[in-house]
Amino acid sequence: MSLSKANSETALDSKTKTKANGSGANRNQPIVEKLLNRYIKLLVEKPVLTKGLTSCVVAGLGNFVSQLVSGNPNSKDGRIVWRSVLAYSTFGLVFSGPLIHHFYRLMEKLMPSSRKSKTDPIKRIILDRLIFAPPFIVLFLYVIAILEGQGNAAAIQKIRDQYWSILLLNWKVWTPVQYLNVNYIPPKYRVLFGNLIAFVWTIIVARQRRLASK
Numbered sequence: 001m002s003l004s005k006a007n008s009e010t011a012l013d014s015k016t017k018t019k020a021n022g023s024g025a026n027r028n029q030p031i032v033e034k035l036l037n038r039y040i041k042l043l044v045e046k047p048v049l050t051k052g053l054t055s056c057v058v059a060g061l062g063n064f065v066s067q068l069v070s071g072n073p074n075s076k077d078g079r080i081v082w083r084s085v086l087a088y089s090t091f092g093l094v095f096s097g098p099l100i101h102h103f104y105r106l107m108e109k110l111m112p113s114s115r116k117s118k119t120d121p122i123k124r125i126i127l128d129r130l131i132f133a134p135p136f137i138v139l140f141l142y143v144i145a146i147l148e149g150q151g152n153a154a155a156i157q158k159i160r161d162q163y164w165s166i167l168l169l170n171w172k173v174w175t176p177v178q179y180l181n182v183n184y185i186p187p188k189y190r191v192l193f194g195n196l197i198a199f200v201w202t203i204i205v206a207r208q209r210r211l212a213s214k
Contacts, residue, residue: 043188051191052097058195059096060089062202069203087147088202095143096198097191103132104182104190113187124182129175137167173201 042050063085107127111120138159145155177197185193 043192047188048098048101051101052093054192054195055092055097055100055198056089057092058199059092059202060085062199063088065199066203084148087144090147091140091143095139099136100191100194103128104187107182108187121179121183125175125179128178128182129171133170133174134167137163137170141166169204170201173204 039050064080067080067084107124110127111117111124141159141162142155145158146152150158174197177194181190181193
């Protein structure tokens with residue numbers, strides 16, 4: 001056997017072993033780590049769909065937990081009102097996830113994270129708190145009421161009754177969170193970070209709406 005051929009076979013064996021070791025490492029990778037890596041990959045490949053589905057799950061789960069904790073005035077026997085869970089999930093999928101994704105993209109174009117500016121952090125939080133949040137809450141209250149089957153008149157009345165209290169609560173709870181989010185969290189993870197906080201927020205808002213409707 002020639003020396004060059006022997007070297008080639010040795011190199012091939014080395015590559016095969018490396019690939020096998022890599023496959024073994026992947027198989028031994030914890031399931032949580034695999035899922036997280038897959039999720040991060042989807043955030044890059046299909047950002048709108050991934051963030052929409054994430055918002056869907058978080059909002060629906062938050063509503064479900066809020067019903068367990070605070071009850072639901074539309075339930076006479078204390079059972080879970082699945083239509084309400086579906087309403088929150090649908091809002092997250094169709095409205096919340098995609099809208100917030102595109103809002104953050106616009107913010108990044110106007111005030112890139114890579115730009116070193118002393119005023120940009122304040123501008124970002126003003127844009128989020130004073131320009132985006134107020135109309136978004138109107139949309140939230142209206143759409144949720146419609147999806148829960150309460151009708152147009154009831155939806156408008158809910159906005160009149162609950163808008164300012166929820167907006168003030170939003171400013172109080174979300175302003176420090178959003179300051180951290182829009183200034184220190186990488187853009188592709190902002191919706192995910194927001195969703196983690198939104199789980200608690202959804203419970204607070206659902207409880208607020210139910211207390212106001214009693």
